[in-house]
Amino acid sequence: MVTAAVSAHDVFCLYPTPRGHVAALRGLTLDVAAGERVVVHGPNGSGKTTLLRVLTGERAPSAGAVRVCGVELAGADARARQRLRGRHLGLVDQHHGRTLRPELTVRDNVALQLRICGVRPSAARRRAGDLLDRLGLGALADRRPAGLSGGESQRVAVCAAVAHGPALILADEPTGELDRASAEAVYDLLATCAADTDAALIIVSHDADAARVADRVVRTRDGRLSEEWAPSGAESLVVDDRGWVRLPEPLRHRAGVATRVVASAAPDGIVLAPVAGPAGSPSSEPVADAGPQPASGDLAARVRGVDVRLADRVILSGQDLDVPAGRLSVVRGRSGSGKSTLLRVLAGLVRPSAGEVVVAGVDLAGLDRAGLAALRRASLAFVGQGAALVETLSVAENLSFARSVRGAPGPADDAEDWLADLGLTALRDRPVGVLSGGERQRVAVARALCTRPAIAVLDEPTSRQDEANAERVVSALRAAAALGTAVVVATHDPLLVHAAHQAVTLP
Numbered sequence: 001m002v003t004a005a006v007s008a009h010d011v012f013c014l015y016p017t018p019r020g021h022v023a024a025l026r027g028l029t030l031d032v033a034a035g036e037r038v039v040v041h042g043p044n045g046s047g048k049t050t051l052l053r054v055l056t057g058e059r060a061p062s063a064g065a066v067r068v069c070g071v072e073l074a075g076a077d078a079r080a081r082q083r084l085r086g087r088h089l090g091l092v093d094q095h096h097g098r099t100l101r102p103e104l105t106v107r108d109n110v111a112l113q114l115r116i117c118g119v120r121p122s123a124a125r126r127r128a129g130d131l132l133d134r135l136g137l138g139a140l141a142d143r144r145p146a147g148l149s150g151g152e153s154q155r156v157a158v159c160a161a162v163a164h165g166p167a168l169i170l171a172d173e174p175t176g177e178l179d180r181a182s183a184e185a186v187y188d189l190l191a192t193c194a195a196d197t198d199a200a201l202i203i204v205s206h207d208a209d210a211a212r213v214a215d216r217v218v219r220t221r222d223g224r225l226s227e228e229w230a231p232s233g234a235e236s237l238v239v240d241d242r243g244w245v246r247l248p249e250p251l252r253h254r255a256g257v258a259t260r261v262v263a264s265a266a267p268d269g270i271v272l273a274p275v276a277g278p279a280g281s282p283s284s285e286p287v288a289d290a291g292p293q294p295a296s297g298d299l300a301a302r303v304r305g306v307d308v309r310l311a312d313r314v315i316l317s318g319q320d321l322d323v324p325a326g327r328l329s330v331v332r333g334r335s336g337s338g339k340s341t342l343l344r345v346l347a348g349l350v351r352p353s354a355g356e357v358v359v360a361g362v363d364l365a366g367l368d369r370a371g372l373a374a375l376r377r378a379s380l381a382f383v384g385q386g387a388a389l390v391e392t393l394s395v396a397e398n399l400s401f402a403r404s405v406r407g408a409p410g411p412a413d414d415a416e417d418w419l420a421d422l423g424l425t426a427l428r429d430r431p432v433g434v435l436s437g438g439e440r441q442r443v444a445v446a447r448a449l450c451t452r453p454a455i456a457v458l459d460e461p462t463s464r465q466d467e468a469n470a471e472r473v474v475s476a477l478r479a480a481a482a483l484g485t486a487v488v489v490a491t492h493d494p495l496l497v498h499a500a501h502q503a504v505t506l507p
Contacts, residue, residue, distance in 0.1 A: 004031055004032065004033055004034065004067070005032045005033065005034050005035075005036070005068070005069060005167060005168045005199075005200030006030060006031065006032035006055060006067070006068055006168065006200065006202070007031050007065070007066070007067040007068075008028065008029060008030045008031070008051075008054070008055070008064065008065070008066045008067075009029050009064055009065045009066075010027050010028075010029055010063070010064040010065070010240075010241070011025050011027070011028045011029070011051075011054060011061045011063070011064035011065075011066060012025055012026060012027060012061060012062045012063040012064055012223075013025040013047075013050050013054060013059060013061050013062050013223075014062040015433075015434040022430060022434050023223055024047050024050035024223055024434075025047045025050055025051065025054070025061070025064075025223040025224075026047075026222060026223035026224055027064075027223070027224055027240060027242065027244070028047065028051065028064075028220065028223060028224050028225055029224075029225060029240060029241070030051070030218065030225060032168075032200050032202060033200065034167070034198065034200055035194075035198045035199070035200055036200050036201075036215050036216065037191065037194060037200070037201040037203075037213060037214050037215045037216075038200075038201070038202050038203070038214060038215065038216050038217070038218060039202075039203045039204075039205060039210045039211050039213075039214040039216075039217045039218075040202060040203065040204045040205070040217075040218055040219075040220060041205065041206065041208075041217060041218070041219045041220075042219050042220035042221060042226075042466070043221065043438075043466040043468065043469070044436050044437075044438025044439050044442075044464070044465060044466055044469050045435070045436045045438065045439050046220040046221050046222065046223065046436075047220050047222075047223040047224075048172075048204045048220055048436070049172060049204065049436055049437055050223075050436075051204075051220070052170050052172050052202075052204060054066055054073070055068050055168075055170060055202070056068075056081075056084075056085055056089060056091065056170065057071075057073050057076065057080075057081030057084055057085060058081075060073070060074075061073070061074065068084060068088075068089075068168065069084060069088040069089070069167045069168055071084045071088075086113075086116055086117060087117060087164070087166075088166055088167045088168060089166050089167075089168050089169075089170060090161035090162045090164070090166035090168070090169040090170070090193075090199070091161055091170055091172075092157060092158055092161045092169065092170065092171035092172070092174045092190070093157070093172055093174075094172055094173035094174060094176050094177065094437075094463075094464075095177075095385065095386065096145070096150070096153040096154045096156070096157040097145075097153075099157040099160060099161070100145040100153060100156060100157055100160065101145075102144065102145050102146060103144075104144070104145075105141065105142055105143065105144055106132065106137075106140045106141050106142070106143055106144070106145070106148070106156050107125055107128050107129055107132065107141040107142065108125065108128070109145070109156065109160050110128035110131060110132060110156065110159045110160045110163050111124035111125045111127070111128035111163065112124075112160065113160060113161070113163050113164045114127060114128065114163050114164050116164075117164050127163065128141075128159075128163055129141055131159055131162075131163055132159060135155075135159060135189060135192065135193075137152075137155060137156065137159065140152060140156060146310055146313075147310070147313045148336070149182075149334075149335050149336020149337075150177060150178055150182065150335030150336050151178050151179070151181070151182025151183075151185060151186070151334075151335040151336060152336065154174060154175070154178060154182070154186050155185060155186055155189050158171075158174070158186060158189050158190055158193060159189075159193075162193040162194075162196075162197070162199070165197045165199075166197070166199055167197075167199055167200065168199060168200045168201075168202070169190065169193065169194055169199050169200070169201045169202070170202050170204075171190060171201070171202070171203045171204065171205075172204050173204060173205055173206070173437070173463075173464060174186055174190070174203065174205070175187065175205065175207055175210070176205075176206070176207075176460070176463035176464055177335075177385060177460050177463050177492075178335045178492065179333075179334045179335050179492045180209075180492070181334065182334070182335040183207065183209065184209070187203075187209070187210060187212065187213045188213070190203065190213065191213040201213075206438075206464070206465065206466050206467075211231045212231065214231055215230070215231075216228065216229070216230055217229055217230070217231060218238075219235075221246050222246065224238075224240065224244065224246065225238045225240070226238055226245075226246040226248070227248065247272075260274070260275040261273060261274055261275060262274075262275055298324070298325050299322055299323060299324055299325070300323050300324065300325040300359075300360065300454055300455050300486035301321075301323040301346060301357075301358060301359040301360065301455055301486065301488075302320075302321065302322050302323065302356075302357075302358050303319060303320055303321040303322075303323075303342070303345065303346060303355065303356070303357050304320055304355055304356040304357075305318050305319070305320065305354065305355040305356065306318070306319045306320075306342075306345055306352040306354065306355030306356075306357065307319075307352055307353045307354040307355055308338070308341050308345065308350060308352050308353060309353055310341075315338045315341045316338045316341055316342060316345070316352070316506075318355075319338070319342060319355070319506070321342065321346070321504060323346070323455065323486045323488055324486060324501075324502070325454070325484060325485075325486045326481055326482070326483075326484050326485070326486065327481055327486060327487070327501040327502060328477055328478055328481045328487045328489065328499060328500045328501050328502075329486070329487065329488045329489070329500060329501065329502050329503075329504065330489050330490075330491055330496055330497050330500035330502070330503045330504070331343065331488065331489065331490045331491075331503075331504050331506065332490075332491060332492065332497060332503060332504070332505050332506070333505055333506030333507065335492075337506040337507065338506055339459075339490035339491075339506060340385070340459050340490055342490070342506070343382075343457050343458075343459050343488065343490050345357055346359065346455075346457055346488065347376065347380060347382040347457050348364050348367070348372035348375065348376065348380075349382070359375060359379065359380060359455065360375065360378075360379040360380070360454050360455065362375055377405070377406055378406075379453060379454040379455060380453055380454065380455045380456075380457060381447075381448035381449070381451055381453040381455070381456045381457070382448070382457045382458075383444045383445060383447075383448050383456070383457070383458040383459065383461060384459050385459050385460050385463065387437075387440040387441050387443065387444035388444070389432045389440060389443060389444060389447070390432070391431070391432060391433045392431070392433075393431070393432065394428065394429050394430060394431055394432070395419070395424060395427050395428050395429070395430055395432060395435070395443050396415065396416075396419070396428040396429060398432060398443060398447055399415040399418070399419070399443075399446060399447050399450050400415065402447045402448075402450065402451055403415060403450060403451055406451045406453075414450050414452070415446070415450040416428075418446040418449050418450045418476065419446055421446075421472065421475065421476045421479065422442045422443075422445060422446050422469075422472050422473065422476055423442065423468075423469060423472050424439070424442055424443060424446060427439060427443075437464045438464040438465050438466065438469060441461065441463070441464045441465065442465070442469060442472070442473060444461075445458065445461050445473055445476060445477075446476075449476060449477075449480045449485070452483070452485070453485055454484075454485065454486065455485065455486045455487075455488065456477075456480060456485050456486070456487045456488070457488045457489075458477070458487070458488070458489045458490075459489075459490045460490060460491055460492070460493075461473055461477070461489060461491070461496075462474070462491065462493045462495065462496060463491075463492075463493075470493065470495055471495065474495055474496055474499045477489065477496075477499075478499055481501070
């Protein structure tokens with residue numbers, strides 16, 4: 001009988017790069033009991049996603065012991081890892097588009113993992129339908145993914161991940177692109193599915209609200225577990241078996257940053273005192289806010305009466321949008337309201353069935369595919385929810401390549417300034433393939449802004465960021481607007497909404 005779903009001890013994971021190895025995990029230890037629900041928090045680049053890749057057997061640890069659902073992963077062959085993923089794990093991705101097959105109905109998507117496990121087609125579809133009914137999603141059974149809202153798609157993706165009754169459910173930022181109501185529905189569904197089969201549940205998330213379905217919350221920093229707490233209790237620091245402990249940044253700064261301390265025993269614990277007073281180094285703060293913008297300005301783009309229909313569903317109907325130059329504009333609304341579609345219409349990536357779209361003074365209806373591409377190259381930068389970077393290039397090379405292709409104005413030092421503003425200077429020479437999801441997202445933002453576009457269109461640019469880095473992204477977008485760029489963002493993030501010069505809410 002398996003009593004521990006996860007037993008990971010002193011795990012190291014190194015990524016090779018042309019300039020040496022990058023350590024994503026540095027002695028991490030984590031045990032998760034069968035049936036336990038654990039939420040993993042941590043800043044970008046702290047090792048959260050690498051931890052999930054190790055637990056699924058996708059990435060072999062460089063050192064340490066990892067046992068998942070009774071399978072020792074160190075030395076396990078490809079067949080054993082495949083069997084573990086197919087029979088014992090349920091994987092929920094942040095992007096439901098990577099999980100759901102567009103050509104299948106919802107019922108058949110949920111039945112797919114059962115089919116892979118050897119269940120006969122009719123029985124798999126029947127069990128999938130029963131699961132959807134039990135979880136209140138039966139009305140969606142005959143629809144296809146393209147006809148679902150973001151929240152509906154993610155809940156269906158959860159069902160597809162758990163239909164085969166896994167012993168361990170792993171969810172990587174499952175609500176990063178959802179509004180609050182949809183996010184709560186996904187958390188509730190994950191907890192219900194885990195309870196139904198007594199499965200262990202690990203949720204990796206920046207969202208503090210994820211803790212409401214957890215038995216325990218842990219935080220990773222620098223590739224190790226640094227803190228741990230129950231949702232209703234106080235945070236405790238984790239001391240590993242080598243004696244390492246990491247002091248949280250707020251505590252260090254309140255006490256005075258010191259590079260060396262003296263540790264001494266006291267009757268009620270351990271006292272850390274700076275060796276030579278509280279002299280320290282400057283903290284890493286987001287760039288200064290760009291400040292208020294003029295009350296008037298030219299329109300960089302406008303949308304009038306736009307209709308978009310996809311399959312049998314109306315995505316946008318009679319939609320208008322004004323995009324002023326030198327402003328940060330936010331498009332908000334519930335999941336499935338058409339925010340991403342509106343941004344893609346503005347970028348010429350989706351053709352509306354009716355209405356007018358004018359960008360940089362050009363009516364998009366009069367442009368063919370080559371003309372749209374030329375307009376984007378000259379005037380518009382688009383950052384989608386997936387950071388489409390050149391994997392073979394470093395961070396700095398990605399920015400340099402974009403500037404070269406676009407013939408970007410301004411000195412080459414502009415790229416370095418954006419890297420600094422977005423907290424990426426230390427990563428400038430790393431291949432983007434070894435970066436965390438949040439780091440990649442910030443690189444995509446820097447690449448768009450360093451070309452000084454007339455219009456920058458960004459879809460959920462803070463969805464994978466911790467709080468400090470989300471503030472960096474917001475400050476960078478405000479700074480771009482101050483330089484004259486019309487910045488348009490689709491988001492659920494209240495931080496971005498608060499910083500915007502104008503907000504448009506879709507019904």
